[in-house]
Each structure stands twice: as structure tokens, then as C-alpha cells.
Amino acid sequence: MSQPTATDRDATVQPAAFDATVEAEPLQTVLDAAAVLVDECIVRPEPDEFRIVATDPATVGIVDATVDAAAFERYETSGARLGVDLTRLAAVVGMADGDDLVGLSLDPERRRLEVRVGDLVYALALVDPDAVRSLPDVVDFSEHFVARVQLDGGMLSRGVDAAVMVSNHVEIGVEKADGDGENGGSDAVRTLRLRAEGDTDSVDFGVDEGDCGVFEVDAGAEARSLFSLSYLSEMNRVVPSGRPVTVRLGEQETPMDLAFDVADGEGRVTFALAPRISRG
Amino acid sequence: MSQPTATDRDATVQPAAFDATVEAEPLQTVLDAAAVLVDECIVRPEPDEFRIVATDPATVGIVDATVDAAAFERYETSGARLGVDLTRLAAVVGMADGDDLVGLSLDPERRRLEVRVGDLVYALALVDPDAVRSLPDVVDFSEHFVARVQLDGGMLSRGVDAAVMVSNHVEIGVEKADGDGENGGSDAVRTLRLRAEGDTDSVDFGVDEGDCGVFEVDAGAEARSLFSLSYLSEMNRVVPSGRPVTVRLGEQETPMDLAFDVADGEGRVTFALAPRISRG
Amino acid sequence: MSQPTATDRDATVQPAAFDATVEAEPLQTVLDAAAVLVDECIVRPEPDEFRIVATDPATVGIVDATVDAAAFERYETSGARLGVDLTRLAAVVGMADGDDLVGLSLDPERRRLEVRVGDLVYALALVDPDAVRSLPDVVDFSEHFVARVQLDGGMLSRGVDAAVMVSNHVEIGVEKADGDGENGGSDAVRTLRLRAEGDTDSVDFGVDEGDCGVFEVDAGAEARSLFSLSYLSEMNRVVPSGRPVTVRLGEQETPMDLAFDVADGEGRVTFALAPRISRG
CATH class of the missing domain: 3.70.10.10 (Proliferating Cell Nuclear Antigen)
Incomplete structure (x- = not known):
């Protein structure tokens, strides 16, 4: 050896x-x-x-x-x-x-x-x-993540598939559904949200925390970044429908990751995806 | 308002x-x-x-x-x-x-x-x-129809699919199966017939009235016209198999229509198709 | 008449x-x-x-x-x-x-x-x-065959499909699995073997006689020839999976044939395939 x-x-x-x-x-x-x-x-x-x-x-x-x-x-x-x-x-x-x-x-x-x-x-x-491209120094983003949401893989897929119809990038974030004003208190419903804006059409996909297996957000944190759909839609193709997938998000312009179990939990796939620099 | x-x-x-x-x-x-x-x-x-x-x-x-x-x-x-x-x-x-x-x-x-x-x-x-093409003045052809035949959508589809193999148009009509001569009386079997003639091959598709849910023809009327298969085969693709479709035909060189229920009869699709001018 | x-x-x-x-x-x-x-x-x-x-x-x-x-x-x-x-x-x-x-x-x-x-x-x-190309004088190869092996069509298909991945020809033969030396006696396990060599990868597919319905080889005979995969893979597409197929092989550089029953034995398909002249 x-x-x-x-x-x-x-x-x-x-x-x-x-x-x-x-x-x-x-x-x-x-x-x-x-x-x-x-x-x-x-x-x-x-x-x-x-x-x-x-x-x-x-x-x-x-x-x-x-x-x-x-x-x-x-x-x-x-x-x-x-x-x-x-x-x-x-x-x-x-x-x-x-x-x-x-x-x-x-x-x-x-x-x-x-x-x-x-x-x-x-x-x-x-x-x-x-001769195979070696990995760059991989930064561990774990400490950057402020939100962790687990939902059915098929639900996430529908949001990604719809976003692809209108744009080549999508904004993904966690927000309080009832706005920041009157009702944005601790009892407001939190939502995982995907938004894509095309030239004419737009997609807004939101899963409330009640429909998610896990929904954890750091107190006071905001998570919202823009991601390339050409990457995300390819990752989405191997996400299993009918089984849970976990999305982790960071503050603005940080990577996200997407993880799901292999077989009966005897393995795991984690994709990390760098953000696009947002426009404007 | x-x-x-x-x-x-x-x-x-x-x-x-x-x-x-x-x-x-x-x-x-x-x-x-x-x-x-x-x-x-x-x-x-x-x-x-x-x-x-x-x-x-x-x-x-x-x-x-x-x-x-x-x-x-x-x-x-x-x-x-x-x-x-x-x-x-x-x-x-x-x-x-x-x-x-x-x-x-x-x-x-x-x-x-x-x-x-x-x-x-x-x-x-x-x-x-x-900016969307508006409908021309649609003539109501109801009074021109002399025959109304209801059959299974899948049966009709087989006839249309076969006709497409040999030609780009098909003759559709209602006739008495046993000929006009000796046996063409009121007890002759009536048939919905599709005929397509190709350069070498031909298709003859006939459904007897006994295999149809409805088979009504005006007394003494003849119904037979030539239709474009490029249109009919596209219409045929949305005709449901295993459910009834109603074909209505007029005298020579009048339109036909093709109708079927949506869901459990809570809606309806009707296609009207103008005839081709027959050759020769 | x-x-x-x-x-x-x-x-x-x-x-x-x-x-x-x-x-x-x-x-x-x-x-x-x-x-x-x-x-x-x-x-x-x-x-x-x-x-x-x-x-x-x-x-x-x-x-x-x-x-x-x-x-x-x-x-x-x-x-x-x-x-x-x-x-x-x-x-x-x-x-x-x-x-x-x-x-x-x-x-x-x-x-x-x-x-x-x-x-x-x-x-x-x-x-x-x-005007249809007539058959050449077909030689009956029956007397040339020295081996007759019956196996599941799906098993054979997997071997052929894998061989196609690496090469455009495959060697097919019957051999004693334990080598010719110490253990090649009458109790050695006999195997139907497909081998394909590509530029980088290779395929070795072997079904032992115990997994075959029939396994007959003439005493002392060797069967091994090279065949075109462009033909064999097309033949393979009509070989039924889950039903037996019979392979017959001759001495070096003789044809093989591949036969299976149609429906419940009320018919039969036999393909004969000439060998490629082996390289080198």
C-alpha cells in the first residue's frame, strides 16, 4: 500500500x-x-x-x-x-x-x-x-447557508420546468408570503419561491412551509439569488419525483445546493450551483 | 361592464x-x-x-x-x-x-x-x-348534412391512418353495402366508407351500421365527398380512442364535421372540414 | 393449376x-x-x-x-x-x-x-x-455445425448489445471455461462465449452450459468464428426476450445460425450469418 x-x-x-x-x-x-x-x-x-x-x-x-x-x-x-x-x-x-x-x-x-x-x-x-480536470479548491459553503427547505422532488421540478419556458435564469429565495408590512410578523407564512421573468411571460412558483418537510431559516436572514437555468434544469432531470429533495440557500449572490438521497438513504447526491451575477 | x-x-x-x-x-x-x-x-x-x-x-x-x-x-x-x-x-x-x-x-x-x-x-x-386572424363568416352547414354516423374513435382512426399510407386525400361517404341493384332495398346494410387510392395501393375502410352507435341517413340521400388527409389526420390525432365520435356528411362536395364529447359530456369539440374539389 | x-x-x-x-x-x-x-x-x-x-x-x-x-x-x-x-x-x-x-x-x-x-x-x-433478387443457391450448412446451444433470447441480446458498444464485429464460440490445461477434461464447464475487442474497451460475454436449455457440442470439436455486428445486432432486435433462441456454430470461419419459434411453436425464424474473415 x-x-x-x-x-x-x-x-x-x-x-x-x-x-x-x-x-x-x-x-x-x-x-x-x-x-x-x-x-x-x-x-x-x-x-x-x-x-x-x-x-x-x-x-x-x-x-x-x-x-x-x-x-x-x-x-x-x-x-x-x-x-x-x-x-x-x-x-x-x-x-x-x-x-x-x-x-x-x-x-x-x-x-x-x-x-x-x-x-x-x-x-x-x-x-x-x-488528465481529468481536477477540482478547484472547493470552499465549504455550509456556513453561508441561511435557509434549508425540504420538498418533494416533483414539486421542485415543476417550478424549474416552468421557469425554463420563459427565461434562462431564475431567482430562488425564501420569503414571507404575506408581505413585509402589516402581517410580516413571526406568524406570517414563509414560502420557497422561484421567479423567472421572460420577455413576455413570467413564472412565479411558491411552496408554503406547510407543504415542505423541513423549513428552516435563520432569524432575520434573507435568502435570494439568481441561478442559471441551463445548469439547474439539467440537475433537475436527476432529482427523483415523489421523494424529498433539500434546497439550501444563502444570502444574496451566494451559491445554493440541492441534495437528495440515493436508494434508501444509503448514498447521497449533492449539487452546488454558483449564482449568476444579477442584472441591473 | x-x-x-x-x-x-x-x-x-x-x-x-x-x-x-x-x-x-x-x-x-x-x-x-x-x-x-x-x-x-x-x-x-x-x-x-x-x-x-x-x-x-x-x-x-x-x-x-x-x-x-x-x-x-x-x-x-x-x-x-x-x-x-x-x-x-x-x-x-x-x-x-x-x-x-x-x-x-x-x-x-x-x-x-x-x-x-x-x-x-x-x-x-x-x-x-x-391581431389574431378573425373567423370568416361561418356558414351553418347543419341543413346540408344528410347523414350522421356515430362510431368508436379508434375505429375511425384506423381508417384514417391507413388512408394516409397511400394518398393525401380520402373519399368519405355513406353507402348501401350490397350495391344499388338487386339488393339495394331498405334492408340492405348501410356502411360508412372511407376510400383512398394511391399510385399503387388502395385503402377501403367500411363500418357497417350495426357496428355504429347511430346511423341516420336522409331518405334517398347520397353522401360522398373528397377530403384532405393532411387536415383530417391532424384532427384524427385528438379524436379519443374507445369513445364515440360523430361524423356528419352532406351531399357531394359539401363539408363534413367530426364531433366528440370532452370529458364526461361537459364540453364538446367539433371540427368542420371543407371538401377538396374531386379530381377528374 | x-x-x-x-x-x-x-x-x-x-x-x-x-x-x-x-x-x-x-x-x-x-x-x-x-x-x-x-x-x-x-x-x-x-x-x-x-x-x-x-x-x-x-x-x-x-x-x-x-x-x-x-x-x-x-x-x-x-x-x-x-x-x-x-x-x-x-x-x-x-x-x-x-x-x-x-x-x-x-x-x-x-x-x-x-x-x-x-x-x-x-x-x-x-x-x-x-424483379426481386432471387436467392443464391443456398448451401445447407447443417452438417458443418458442431455446436448447438439454446439460451434465453434476452441473455443473448445483452451480449450482442454490449459488443456493439466496442466494436463492429464479434467472435462467437463454444469453449471449456476452465482452460485447456489442468482442468480441461470432460467435467470442465462449457460456455457459449462472445468476445469483442475495441480500441480501448472490450467485452467478454459467457453463458455457462448450466444456464442453457440445450448445450450440445460434437466430441473434440472447436467452434469459433468472427461475425459482423451490423448484421447480428439487427437480427438481435427481433429475437424475443424471455423465450429460448438456438445458436448453432461450426468450425472456424463457418456460418452460424440463430433460430427461434414464432408464437407458440407454430412457426419458426432462422437467420444464417456468414462469418467475417478474421483479422491477422
């Missing part, structure tokens, strides 16, 4: 090991989520989780997608860091039905990932991980 | 009002039917029914589509005449599931129609109704 | 007869199978079976597809040999649901095949059978 002083590069040359078996569905979700932002990525089979972290070339979005080691039927890993053509891997894993088992094992000498689906073994040539 | 002497133009400037709530399905049917012929149309929320009447640029087809006021959960209207981009309105209403409630309300000052689907409000900019 | 000395050409000029009724599903299967290789074909309604035999222009593949006369509700034939535009016939028969009855009858004077689906009669102009 590589010494603690070994660089990541050494880790791929060293006899890294990875051998795992898991149901197809959580793996497909994680791969589809990563494919929203990148064609190639680094897969990191860490001791406690199978993880993909990736960002698009413009670094507007970041995806962090994991399946817990506990969700695997078999999970053995040691020092592996795999450069993967996501399109091809997703196509092979996509041949399995959702509850079929999929096997993944690293052939370090031939630099291939063997993907097993039933009687099929697909040997996927790995990409040099150093 | 506008005086009886007010022109239609005044009606849209006056504080016209429209506020209504209805299940998505009948509204979608009416919008889809209108979209067969036009991209923009005038919507007339009359006191007793929500109605769209429109004709294509060549005035070959006319659609008259209504949902009764009684089918609405809420229906308040006064002097409204709305110029609507049908494509955009149909897309928004199409986001609702069939039994979701859809709200429509006119914002007369901003000249917008607010469409509510769940937590979503889509503000649709209205088109100047005077 | 034509004398035994009459040529085939005479048979189409003579008052040949064909009148038959059958459920749509077996007929659709046979037409879809033939359409894998040709656009036009000769249909031969023989006394005991309705049969299409055809080969593609390059004569790489041959299809032999039949429905037994016993599967028909009505089957009367005499000397008919029909040149058929397969695309058009398949489109008409495809309008029927699987268990709808489809009628076929030859109108020899007008050289048309009347296709009846419910209330629809589609008159399909026949092609001069002498």
Missing part, C-alpha cells in the same frame, strides 16, 4: 485495489448525477463510500455523489483513484435492471475497470486521472 | 373579468383540438361556456371547442375576449396531471392570463385579439 | 390462389424478421406453411421465416408466389393488435394482395417476383 507520503499519482501506479458489487440502481443514480456536469471524472472508492466529486469546465456547478460502502454486497478498496469515461460506464451499468447486481473491479496492470452485469464482463479502459 | 353597443375592441380595454378553475383534462383537450388548426386564437369565456372557435389560414378547417361553465369548479366571466398564444398556454396546462385543478384568471391591466397549476403561477402575455 | 413442368413465372400468370386468416402476432414476427435483411421479398404460401426466404444484397445473411398452415384460421393456397414490398405490408399488418385477425387474399387479376384488418381492406400492389 502507498505510504502516507505518496502522492495521488503514485497511488494509481501502486497496486491499488478495488473490487465491489452493488445493485445497479444506486450506482446508476450516482453516475447520472455526475454526468450532468462532466464526461470524464475521478471515481474515489474510499473505505466508507464510493464517491464521485466533479465540476464542469466553467466551475459553475459541483456534484458530490456517494453510495455508502454499507450499501454494497461486496466492497474492497485500497488506494484506488480511477479516471473514468462516464458516458461509457453509465451505458454499461444502464444495461442492468435496477435490482440486478453490478460488479466493479480494478485490473491495475491493464488499467481497466471490469464491469460485470450478469454473464457480461465489460472491460472499461481507464483514463489517466491526471 | 361594456354596453351592448361597445365594440369587441372596447371589451378588451374595459375592465373585462375572467376567473376560473377546472380540471386539467377537459381544458387540455380543448386546447389540443384548437392547436390542430392555429397557433394563436381568441378564447371567449362566455357566460355558459369556455369556448374557442378558430380556422386555419386557408380556412379549410374550423374548430369549435367548448367546456361548459358547469364543468368548472369556479367560473366568473364578464366581457373577456382573450388573444392567446395557444402553444405556450397548452404547454403550461400540459404540466398538470389530468385531474389536477388549473386556475385561469385575467389580469386586465397587465393584459396577462394567469395560469395556476399547483404552486405554480404562469403569467401568459396576451396577444392583441385584433 | 400449373403443371409440374410450369416455371415459377407461369405460376404467377396462372390463376394462382391464396386466401388466409391468421392472428397478427406471428405474421408480424415473420415480416419483421424478413425486414432485417430486405425491403422486398418473395412470399411463398406453400401447402403446409407460409414462408419467406430472403438474403441481403451482399448475401451475408439469410432469413428463413415460416408460420405453419395449422396456425391459420383459414389457409388456402395454390401456386402463389408473391413479390411483396415488405415495408408497406409490415406497416399495414402492424396496425392490428397482436391477437387481431389479419386476412390476406390474392387478387390475381389486379396483382394485388388484399390485407384485411378489422373493417379495413388495404390493397397492396404486388411487385413482379422476377
Whole structure:
């Protein structure tokens, strides 16, 4: 095994090991989520989780997608860091039905990932991980978030789909529905709101806190930023309908994130999305 | 409210009002039917029914589509005449599931129609109704019809779909199946017949009266005309399979019409189609 | 009826007869199978079976597809040999649901095949059978086959679909899974194997004899040849999933064939596929 002083590069040359078996569905979700932002990525089979972290070339979005080691039927890993053509891997894993088992094992000498689906073994040539765009220094935005709202994925999708009809960006925020004046006290209804303004039409989507599973806002905080719909609508395509998704928002012009569980909570996809600088 | 002497133009400037709530399905049917012929149309929320009447640029087809006021959960209207981009309105209403409630309300000052689907409000900019092609003087053909046949929408669709395979026009008529000679008496079987002749292949589709819900022909009358399949096949796409559709035909070279109920009879779509001048 | 000395050409000029009724599903299967290789074909309604035999222009593949006369509700034939535009016939028969009855009858004077689906009669102009590419002298390869393996159609499809991802040809053979050396005796597990090598990725698909319904290999024989995936993947599209398909293989560089039952065994589709000359 590589010494603690070994660089990541050494880790791929060293006899890294990875051998795992898991149901197809959580793996497909994680791969589809990563494919929203990148064609190639680094897969990191860490001791406690199978993880993909990736960002698009413009670094507007970041995806962090994991399946817990506990969700695997078999999970053995040691020092592996795999450069993967996501399109091809997703196509092979996509041949399995959702509850079929999929096997993944690293052939370090031939630099291939063997993907097993039933009687099929697909040997996927790995990409040099150093040729894959590395993550920029990811700032942890957790402390910037002032609001956390959990709602049904299908509800959020309807708002995003409608916003796409009229514009290429959308304002997302949390507000008190009854205005700031007479009724804006502590008993006013709070609402997660998406607003998009097109040249002629506009969209206003608001989910009251009573229809949300979680609705937490820091006292006195305001959350409202403008986001690119070209990114958000792609992220929206992998958000599961009928299952909860959590949106976290910050003060003006801070990123948002969007998170949902994989399978039965044995994994998680989190998208972070940088704000657009608002117009005007 | 506008005086009886007010022109239609005044009606849209006056504080016209429209506020209504209805299940998505009948509204979608009416919008889809209108979209067969036009991209923009005038919507007339009359006191007793929500109605769209429109004709294509060549005035070959006319659609008259209504949902009764009684089918609405809420229906308040006064002097409204709305110029609507049908494509955009149909897309928004199409986001609702069939039994979701859809709200429509006119914002007369901003000249917008607010469409509510769940937590979503889509503000649709209205088109100047005077810029929408107005209906030509519509002649009432009722007195010209000599035959009225009701059959399952899916049966009619099969005939139209087959005719499209061989030609761009189809002859539709009612005839006595056993010929005019020896057996053409009152006990001969009558048939609704579609015939299309292609360069090499031909289609002959005949539904006997015993397979039709209604089969009425004026004594001694003949009904047979030639129609454009480019129009009829588009109309055919919104005809419901498994539910009755009524075809009315006139003497040679008169229009036909095609009518079916919306939802549970709380509305109706009627297409009228002018005949082609027959060849030869 | 034509004398035994009459040529085939005479048979189409003579008052040949064909009148038959059958459920749509077996007929659709046979037409879809033939359409894998040709656009036009000769249909031969023989006394005991309705049969299409055809080969593609390059004569790489041959299809032999039949429905037994016993599967028909009505089957009367005499000397008919029909040149058929397969695309058009398949489109008409495809309008029927699987268990709808489809009628076929030859109108020899007008050289048309009347296709009846419910209330629809589609008159399909026949092609001069002498203008349809005739079959080359077909060699019977039965004696060349050394292996016969029956497996689920869906399993085979997965192997073919994966091979297409990496290459345009695939090696198919039967082998002993435990190698030729220490364990290659009579108790070694035998496997049907598909292998495809791409520029970077490779596919290895192996079904053990225990997962096959039939697994017969001539003693001491080797079966392994290279086949074009452009042909095999098209054939694969009509192979039924969830039902058995039989693969027969010969020694190196001999054809393979692929056969499956139509409906409940009342017909059969057999594809023969010539090998590619292997590289290197």
C-alpha cells in the first residue's frame, strides 16, 4: 500500500485495489448525477463510500455523489483513484435492471475497470486521472447557508420546468408570503419561491412551509439569488419525483445546493450551483 | 361592464373579468383540438361556456371547442375576449396531471392570463385579439348534412391512418353495402366508407351500421365527398380512442364535421372540414 | 393449376390462389424478421406453411421465416408466389393488435394482395417476383455445425448489445471455461462465449452450459468464428426476450445460425450469418 507520503499519482501506479458489487440502481443514480456536469471524472472508492466529486469546465456547478460502502454486497478498496469515461460506464451499468447486481473491479496492470452485469464482463479502459480536470479548491459553503427547505422532488421540478419556458435564469429565495408590512410578523407564512421573468411571460412558483418537510431559516436572514437555468434544469432531470429533495440557500449572490438521497438513504447526491451575477 | 353597443375592441380595454378553475383534462383537450388548426386564437369565456372557435389560414378547417361553465369548479366571466398564444398556454396546462385543478384568471391591466397549476403561477402575455386572424363568416352547414354516423374513435382512426399510407386525400361517404341493384332495398346494410387510392395501393375502410352507435341517413340521400388527409389526420390525432365520435356528411362536395364529447359530456369539440374539389 | 413442368413465372400468370386468416402476432414476427435483411421479398404460401426466404444484397445473411398452415384460421393456397414490398405490408399488418385477425387474399387479376384488418381492406400492389433478387443457391450448412446451444433470447441480446458498444464485429464460440490445461477434461464447464475487442474497451460475454436449455457440442470439436455486428445486432432486435433462441456454430470461419419459434411453436425464424474473415 502507498505510504502516507505518496502522492495521488503514485497511488494509481501502486497496486491499488478495488473490487465491489452493488445493485445497479444506486450506482446508476450516482453516475447520472455526475454526468450532468462532466464526461470524464475521478471515481474515489474510499473505505466508507464510493464517491464521485466533479465540476464542469466553467466551475459553475459541483456534484458530490456517494453510495455508502454499507450499501454494497461486496466492497474492497485500497488506494484506488480511477479516471473514468462516464458516458461509457453509465451505458454499461444502464444495461442492468435496477435490482440486478453490478460488479466493479480494478485490473491495475491493464488499467481497466471490469464491469460485470450478469454473464457480461465489460472491460472499461481507464483514463489517466491526471488528465481529468481536477477540482478547484472547493470552499465549504455550509456556513453561508441561511435557509434549508425540504420538498418533494416533483414539486421542485415543476417550478424549474416552468421557469425554463420563459427565461434562462431564475431567482430562488425564501420569503414571507404575506408581505413585509402589516402581517410580516413571526406568524406570517414563509414560502420557497422561484421567479423567472421572460420577455413576455413570467413564472412565479411558491411552496408554503406547510407543504415542505423541513423549513428552516435563520432569524432575520434573507435568502435570494439568481441561478442559471441551463445548469439547474439539467440537475433537475436527476432529482427523483415523489421523494424529498433539500434546497439550501444563502444570502444574496451566494451559491445554493440541492441534495437528495440515493436508494434508501444509503448514498447521497449533492449539487452546488454558483449564482449568476444579477442584472441591473 | 361594456354596453351592448361597445365594440369587441372596447371589451378588451374595459375592465373585462375572467376567473376560473377546472380540471386539467377537459381544458387540455380543448386546447389540443384548437392547436390542430392555429397557433394563436381568441378564447371567449362566455357566460355558459369556455369556448374557442378558430380556422386555419386557408380556412379549410374550423374548430369549435367548448367546456361548459358547469364543468368548472369556479367560473366568473364578464366581457373577456382573450388573444392567446395557444402553444405556450397548452404547454403550461400540459404540466398538470389530468385531474389536477388549473386556475385561469385575467389580469386586465397587465393584459396577462394567469395560469395556476399547483404552486405554480404562469403569467401568459396576451396577444392583441385584433391581431389574431378573425373567423370568416361561418356558414351553418347543419341543413346540408344528410347523414350522421356515430362510431368508436379508434375505429375511425384506423381508417384514417391507413388512408394516409397511400394518398393525401380520402373519399368519405355513406353507402348501401350490397350495391344499388338487386339488393339495394331498405334492408340492405348501410356502411360508412372511407376510400383512398394511391399510385399503387388502395385503402377501403367500411363500418357497417350495426357496428355504429347511430346511423341516420336522409331518405334517398347520397353522401360522398373528397377530403384532405393532411387536415383530417391532424384532427384524427385528438379524436379519443374507445369513445364515440360523430361524423356528419352532406351531399357531394359539401363539408363534413367530426364531433366528440370532452370529458364526461361537459364540453364538446367539433371540427368542420371543407371538401377538396374531386379530381377528374 | 400449373403443371409440374410450369416455371415459377407461369405460376404467377396462372390463376394462382391464396386466401388466409391468421392472428397478427406471428405474421408480424415473420415480416419483421424478413425486414432485417430486405425491403422486398418473395412470399411463398406453400401447402403446409407460409414462408419467406430472403438474403441481403451482399448475401451475408439469410432469413428463413415460416408460420405453419395449422396456425391459420383459414389457409388456402395454390401456386402463389408473391413479390411483396415488405415495408408497406409490415406497416399495414402492424396496425392490428397482436391477437387481431389479419386476412390476406390474392387478387390475381389486379396483382394485388388484399390485407384485411378489422373493417379495413388495404390493397397492396404486388411487385413482379422476377424483379426481386432471387436467392443464391443456398448451401445447407447443417452438417458443418458442431455446436448447438439454446439460451434465453434476452441473455443473448445483452451480449450482442454490449459488443456493439466496442466494436463492429464479434467472435462467437463454444469453449471449456476452465482452460485447456489442468482442468480441461470432460467435467470442465462449457460456455457459449462472445468476445469483442475495441480500441480501448472490450467485452467478454459467457453463458455457462448450466444456464442453457440445450448445450450440445460434437466430441473434440472447436467452434469459433468472427461475425459482423451490423448484421447480428439487427437480427438481435427481433429475437424475443424471455423465450429460448438456438445458436448453432461450426468450425472456424463457418456460418452460424440463430433460430427461434414464432408464437407458440407454430412457426419458426432462422437467420444464417456468414462469418467475417478474421483479422491477422
